[in-house]
Amino acid sequence: MLTVLLVGCYSYIVAQQKSTTDWLINNQGYKTAVTATAQDITIANGLISRSFRTSPNVICTDYRNLINGDQLLRAVKPEARLIIDGKAYQIGGAYGQSQQAYLLPDWLQQVKGYTDFQFDKYEVLPLKAPLKWKARSWSFPVTQISGKDLVFYYKSTIPVLKGIEVKVHYEMVDGLPLLCKWLEIENKSLQPLLLDQVVNEILATPEEESAVVGSVQKMQVPHNIYIESNYAFNNAMKANLSDQTTHWKTDSTYTSQVNYDLQTPCLLEVYPEVPVGIKLMPNEHFTSIRTYELLLDSYDRERNGLAKRQMYRAIAPWTLQNPIFMHLVSTDIQKVKDIVDQCAATGYEGIILSFGSGLNMEDTSAANIAKFKSLADYAHSKKVLLGGYSLFSSRRISDEDDVINPLTGKPGGAFFGNAPCLGSKWGLSYLNKLKYFIQETGFDIFENDGPYPGDVCASTVHPGHTGLKDSQWKQMELQKELYHWLCERGVYINAPDWYFLDGTNKIALGYREVNFSLPREEQLMLNRQNIFDGTWEKTPAMGWGFVPLSEYQGGGAAATIEPLKDHLTVYQQLMIQYYGAGIQACYRGPRLYDADVTKDLVRQTVNWYKKYRDILNTDIIHLRRPDGRDWDGIMHVSASLPQKAFVLLYNPTAKTITRDIQLPMYYSGATQSINIREKDGPAKKYLLDRGYNAHLKITIPAAGYTWLVAE
Numbered sequence: 001m002l003t004v005l006l007v008g009c010y011s012y013i014v015a016q017q018k019s020t021t022d023w024l025i026n027n028q029g030y031k032t033a034v035t036a037t038a039q040d041i042t043i044a045n046g047l048i049s050r051s052f053r054t055s056p057n058v059i060c061t062d063y064r065n066l067i068n069g070d071q072l073l074r075a076v077k078p079e080a081r082l083i084i085d086g087k088a089y090q091i092g093g094a095y096g097q098s099q100q101a102y103l104l105p106d107w108l109q110q111v112k113g114y115t116d117f118q119f120d121k122y123e124v125l126p127l128k129a130p131l132k133w134k135a136r137s138w139s140f141p142v143t144q145i146s147g148k149d150l151v152f153y154y155k156s157t158i159p160v161l162k163g164i165e166v167k168v169h170y171e172m173v174d175g176l177p178l179l180c181k182w183l184e185i186e187n188k189s190l191q192p193l194l195l196d197q198v199v200n201e202i203l204a205t206p207e208e209e210s211a212v213v214g215s216v217q218k219m220q221v222p223h224n225i226y227i228e229s230n231y232a233f234n235n236a237m238k239a240n241l242s243d244q245t246t247h248w249k250t251d252s253t254y255t256s257q258v259n260y261d262l263q264t265p266c267l268l269e270v271y272p273e274v275p276v277g278i279k280l281m282p283n284e285h286f287t288s289i290r291t292y293e294l295l296l297d298s299y300d301r302e303r304n305g306l307a308k309r310q311m312y313r314a315i316a317p318w319t320l321q322n323p324i325f326m327h328l329v330s331t332d333i334q335k336v337k338d339i340v341d342q343c344a345a346t347g348y349e350g351i352i353l354s355f356g357s358g359l360n361m362e363d364t365s366a367a368n369i370a371k372f373k374s375l376a377d378y379a380h381s382k383k384v385l386l387g388g389y390s391l392f393s394s395r396r397i398s399d400e401d402d403v404i405n406p407l408t409g410k411p412g413g414a415f416f417g418n419a420p421c422l423g424s425k426w427g428l429s430y431l432n433k434l435k436y437f438i439q440e441t442g443f444d445i446f447e448n449d450g451p452y453p454g455d456v457c458a459s460t461v462h463p464g465h466t467g468l469k470d471s472q473w474k475q476m477e478l479q480k481e482l483y484h485w486l487c488e489r490g491v492y493i494n495a496p497d498w499y500f501l502d503g504t505n506k507i508a509l510g511y512r513e514v515n516f517s518l519p520r521e522e523q524l525m526l527n528r529q530n531i532f533d534g535t536w537e538k539t540p541a542m543g544w545g546f547v548p549l550s551e552y553q554g555g556g557a558a559a560t561i562e563p564l565k566d567h568l569t570v571y572q573q574l575m576i577q578y579y580g581a582g583i584q585a586c587y588r589g590p591r592l593y594d595a596d597v598t599k600d601l602v603r604q605t606v607n608w609y610k611k612y613r614d615i616l617n618t619d620i621i622h623l624r625r626p627d628g629r630d631w632d633g634i635m636h637v638s639a640s641l642p643q644k645a646f647v648l649l650y651n652p653t654a655k656t657i658t659r660d661i662q663l664p665m666y667y668s669g670a671t672q673s674i675n676i677r678e679k680d681g682p683a684k685k686y687l688l689d690r691g692y693n694a695h696l697k698i699t700i701p702a703a704g705y706t707w708l709v710a711e
Contacts, residue, residue: 023047023067023175023176023177024303024306024307024310024667025639025666025667025669026639026640026669027174027175027176027310028175029046030045030046030047030174030175030176031045031046031146031174031175032044032045032127032146032147032148032172032173032174033045033148034124034148034150039053039054039055040052040053040054040061041054041122041150042062043148043150043170043172043179044066044172045147045172045173045174045175045176045177046066047065047066047067047175047176047177047295048063048064048065048066048067048172048177048178048179048295049062049063049064049066050062050063050064050170050172050179051063052152053108054119054122055113056094056111056112056113057092057093057094057113057114057115057118057119058079058092058093058119058152058154058168059076059079059092059093059094059108059111059113060073060076060077060079060093060203061073061076061103061105061108063203065177065224065295065296065297066177067177067295067297068297070224070295070297071206072203072205072206072222072224072225072295073103073203073204073205074100074101074102074103074204074205074206074254074266075097075100075101075103075204075251075253075254076093076094076095076097076103076108076111076204077093077202077203077204077267078090078091078092078093078114078202079091079092079093079152079168079202080092080166080168080183080198080199080200080201080202081197081198081199081202082117082166082185082195082197082198082199083195083196083197083198083199083275084160084161084193084194084195084196085160085193085194085196086194086196089116089117089156089158089161090114090116090117091114091116091117091154091166091168091183092113092114092117092118092119092152092154092168093113093114093202094108094111094112094113094114095111095112095114096110096111096112097110097111098110099256100204100251100253100254100255100256100257101206101254101256101257102206115157116156116158116161117154117155117156117161117166118154118155118156118157119152119153119154120153120154120155121153122150122151122152122153123151123153124148124149124150124151125148125149125151126146126147126148126149127145127146127147127148127149127171127172127173127174128149129144129145130290130315130501131318131484131487131488131502131503132487132488133317133318133487133488133490133503134487134488134489134490135318135321135490136385136444136490136491136492137321137322137323137349137350137385137444137492138321138322138323138324138349138613139317139318139320139321139322140313140320140322140541140614140617140618141614142313142317142320143314143317145173145174145314145315145317146173146174147171147172147173147174148171148172149169149170149171150169150170150171150172151167151168151169151170152167152168152170153165153166153167154166154167154168162189163187163188163189163190164185164186164187164188164189164193165185165186165188166183166184166185166186167183167184167185168181168182168183168200169181169182169183169184173314173315175314176294176310176311176314177294177295177296177297177307178292178293178294178295178311178314178315179292179293179295180290180291180292180293180315181200181201181270181290181291181293182200182287182288182289182290182291183198183200183286183287183288184285184286184287184288185198185280185285185286185288186284186285186286187280187281187282187283187284187285187286188282188283189282190282191282192279192280192281192282193279193280193281194279194280195276195277195278195279195280195286196275196276196277196469197271197272197275197276197277198271198272198276198286198288198289199269199270199271200270200271200288200289200291201227201268201269201270201291201293202267202268202269202270203225203267203268204251204254204266204267205222205225205266205267205268206222206266207222207257207258207259207264207265207266208220208221208222208223208265210258211258211259211264212258212259212260213259213260213261214259214263215263216248216249216250216263216264216265219259219263219264219265220265221248221265222266223296223299224295224296224297225268225293225294225295225296226293226294226295226296226304226307226308227243227245227246227268227270227291227292227293227294228243228246228291228292228294228311228501229243229244229245229246229270229289229290229291229292229501230289230290230480230499230501230502231244231245231272231289231476232244232245232497232498232499232501233451233452233453233454233476233497233498233499234415234453234454234497235415235453235496235497236498237496237497237498237507237508237510238498238510238537239308239498239537242497242498243498244272244273244274244454245270245271245272245273245289245291246268246270247268247269247270247271247273248265248266248267248268249265249267249268249269250262250263250264250265250266250267251264251266251267254266254267270289270291272289272472272473274454274456274472274473275469276470276473277468277469277470277471277472277473278469278470278473278474279466279470290501292311292315292501294307294308294311301536302536302621302622305536305537306619306667308537309537309538309539309619310619312500312538312539312542313539315501316500316501318487318503318505319500319505319506319539319541319542320539320541320617321492321505321541322540322541322582322584322617323349323350323385323445323492323584324347324348324349324350324584324606324609325348325349325350325351325352325385325445325584325586326339326343326348326350326351326352326586326587326588326589326592327352327354327586327587327588327589328351328352328353328354328357328589328590329354329356329357329550329588329589329590330353330357330358330590331353331357331358331359331372333371333374333375335590336351336353336375336378336386337375337378338591339351339590339591339592340375340378340379340382340384340386341382342591342592342593342599343382343384343592344382344383344384345599345603346592346593346599346602346603346606347603347606347607347610348384348592348606349383349384349385350384350385350386350387350444350445350492351379351384351385351386351387352387352388352389352445352447352494352586353386353387353388353389354389354447354586354588355389355391355449357388357389359372359388359389361388361390361433361434361437361438362390362430362433362434362437363437364433364436364437364440369437369440369441372386372388372437372441372443373440373441373442376441376442376443376444377442380442385444385445385492386443386444386445387443387444387445387446387447387491387492388443388445388446388447389447389449390434390446390447390448390449391449391450392420392422392430392448392449392450392451392452393414393415393416393419393420393450393451393452393453393455394416394417394419394449394450395416395418395419395420395450396411396418396419396420397420397424397426398426399411400424400425400426401420401421401424401425401426401427402414402418402419402420402421402424403419403420403421403455403456403457403459403471404421404457404458404459405458406456406458406468409458414453414455415453415454415455416450416453419450419453419455421455421457421459421462421464421465421471421475422452422464422475422478422479423457423462423463423464423465423471423474423475423478424457424459424462424463424464425462425463427462427464427475427478428463428464428478431478431481431482434446434482435482435485438486438489438491439489443491444490444491444492445491445492445493445494446486446491446492446493446494447493447494447495448493448494448495449496450496451479451495451496451497451499452475452476452478452479453497454472454476455471455472455475456468456471456472457471457475458471459471464478479499479502480499480502480503483495483499483502483503483504484502484503486503487503487504492505492506493505493506494506494507494544495507496508500542505541505542506541506542506543506544506584507538507542507543507544508543508544509530509531509534509535509538509543509544509545509583510530510533510534510543511526511527511530511545511546513546513552513553514553514554516546516548516552516553516555516559517548517551517552517553517554517555517559518555518559519555519558519559520558520559520560520561520567520570521570523559523574524570524573524574524577524652525626525628525652527545527574527577527578528577528626528632528650529625529626530545531545531577531578531581531583531634532622532625532626532632532634533625535581535583535620535622535634536622539582539617539619540581540582540583540616540617540618540619540620540636541582541583541584541617543583544583544584544585544586545578545583545584545585545586546585546586546588547561547574547575547578547585547586547587547588548560548561548588548589549561549562549564549587549588549589549590549591549592550562550588550589550590552588561574561589562589562594563594564591564592564593564594564595564598565593565594565595565597565598568597568598568601571598571601571602572601572605573704573705575602575605575606575609576605576648576705577648577650577705579605579606579608579609579616580609580616580634580646580648580707581616581620581634581648582616582617582618582620582636612643612646612709614638614641614643615636615638615641615643615645615646615709616636616646617636618636618637618638618641618646619636619637619667620634620635620636621634621635621636621637621664621667622634623635623647623649623661623663626650626652628652628653629652629653630653630657630659631649631650631651631657631659631661631700632649632650632652633647633648633649633650633661634647634648635647635648635663635664637665637667637668638668638669639667639668639669640669642711643709643710643711644665644668644669644670644674644710644711645663645665645668645674645676645708645709645710646707646708646709646710647663647707647708647709647710648705648706648707649661649698649700649705649706649707649708650700650704650705651700651701651702651703651704651705652703653702653703654702654703655702656699656700656701656702657699657700657702658697658698658699658700659697659698659700660695660696660697661695661696661697661698662693662694662695663676663693663694663695663696663708663710664691664692664693665688665692665693665694665710666691666692668710670688670692670710671688671692672687672688673685673686673687673688674686674688674694674710674711675710675711676694676696676708676709676710676711677708677709677711678698678706678707678708679706679707679708679709683711694710696708
């Protein structure tokens with residue numbers, strides 16, 4: 001039985017299963033189980049299911065979204081693929097299905113299994129968190145990840161592959177329509193293994209559109225599956241643009257497709273764009289990238305964004321840490337202590353010694369360590385975190401240590417022009433120096449600017465890689481190891497690239513730096529646009545904004561907040577905009593306040609944020625994008641907190657306005673009515689319409705804002 005739910009502007013179909021509860025409102029009833037018969041195995045959690053047959057080899061026979069009934073599989077393919085010494089070897093899978101548009105169970109009797117790597121056994125394990133994580137700062141409450149890990153073991157009888165054992169993991173997370181797939185390879189032979197590439201997912205999916213002509217580059221890929229792997233870079237600060245592993249391809253065996261040139265993007269393969277290219281020595285172990293497959297049940301941008309945000313909350317809970325910090329532009333001992341005192345007085349929780357402050361974390365001399373340890377100790381005595389900034393990639397070190405361009409054999413031509421190789425002597429020393437500095441000083445925060453952007457290196461003398469082929473993989477592994485080390489020790493990580501799945505906490509919200517040299521009033525509007533646009537896929541805690549308390553990249557007095565006491569209205573609204581969105585901005589300057597009136601303003605605003613901190617760190621529903629012509633606003637929602645929603649509404653015009661506002665309350669869990677108050681005023685009961693919307697008439701002051709709480 002199918003039930004159609006019309007939810008305000010959201011419309012989607014829910015297939016009734018064991019529970020009719022929307023998992024985005026309450027996901028507690030969806031537990032993962034593995035069931036098996038003589039030759040069939042299914043892993044499912046009430047939201048998605050994936051089924052396999054183990055004869056004539058492991059074959060994925062069914063991959064289904066149980067929320068809306070979507071079938072993601074049209075044909076059988078290999079389960080994975082290894083390219084070893086230039087030759088491709090299939091892991092599991094089958095061939096011989098004559099009609100590739102759809103798959104009938106009876107046809108499984110006719111297919112033939114690939115014999116390169118054959119099924120040996122399987123086991124079911126409890127799901128383990130991919131990283132150990134220690135939190136030293138405030139975090140939204142975290143639920144321990146749970147689920148099942150279905151592992152298939154493979155061996156080969158091919159002489160050159162004897163002793164090579166492969167495990168393919170299918171991890172399903174409780175309460176989410178999410179599956180993670182990854183591989184382990186063990187070389188138990190007596191010979192080194194030239195592992196060129198690892199393809200850890202191959203799916204023949206139905207086409208998204210019926211297009212007689214069109215290229216794979218222009219046609220739509222399936223909307224009902226979202227892929228994200230822990231192998232992403234390029235400073236885009238968005239997951240899909242940073243992705244290096246998702247490949248939608250054509251399938252020439254699918255001859256009954258509508259596209260006359262067989263150009264439909266209907267074959268998903270997941271592998272690093274630049275091949276792995278490593279030599280796996282005897283008794284060495286290889287772990288592939290981790291690929292997360294989130295099945296989506298809607299075309300609605302907000303609902304799909306909420307699903308992605310829930311994914312991060314589950315698989316990368318460290319991203320829910322959200323300490324209040326500022327950027328200090330000095331390392332003068334007295335100035336650092338003064339700002340520590342200001343943080344303690346106003347409720348700020350951390351300080352980052354910013355770029356331009358004079359901090360050098362690569363200086364591990366006794367004097368430098370002693371200086372910053374004493375400052376960290378002082379900050380800790382005031383219950384304030386202290387950390388610092390380090391630049392990696394966009395700099396030149398030397399001809400010996402920079403990445404070598406494979407086209408010229410010389411430095412130059414990297415992502416940032418010249419850049420060091422993380423596998424060079426300097427790069428390995430850089431990593432060790434950072435660890436030593438942080439460990440010895442007790443720093444709590446690490447801001448890594450210009451981290452590894454995917455540069456390849458043709459050097460054959462760098463100790464961290466053997467040559468061009470393995471240079472990207474090895475450098476990524478070195479960077480990941482640093483972030484894992486920091487994450488396990490509770491060091492908070494700001495890094496301007498999409499490394500969330502390997503332990504980083506925060507990335508830029510998305511902004512153009514030179515815009516902070518524009519007049520303050522323009523920055524107010526641009527910041528709200530950045531907030532609105534940057535929270536469709538990120539939780540509030542995952543993004544940082546920027547506030548130039550002192551001049552940044554020009555603009556003069558018109559662009560800055562200093563002197564702070566002279567610009568209290570703008571200062572407060574900038575804080576309200578960011579804190580109200582649950583987003584920490586980099587308040588960059590020499591101080592947080594310059595007079596008692598400024599101190600009181602900052603303290604009151606921080607106290608307001610902390611009063612509503614839990615609800616302000618929940619996900620955002622986007623009400624109306626800022627355009628400068630009329631009101632704009634966002635709304636936080638939670639079905640589990642006492643506050644069900646928190647709304648911020650802004651008026652950029654020069655006149656007071658009164659507007660009829662529609663608040664979509666579906667994801668708050670409210671079904672019939674909701675109590676809403678404006679600021680600290682009395683609550684009023686509002687009946688919800690059939691689309692779960694509350695309708696309010698709100699007056700917003702000129703060039704100002706108001707806020708609402710729903711309970």
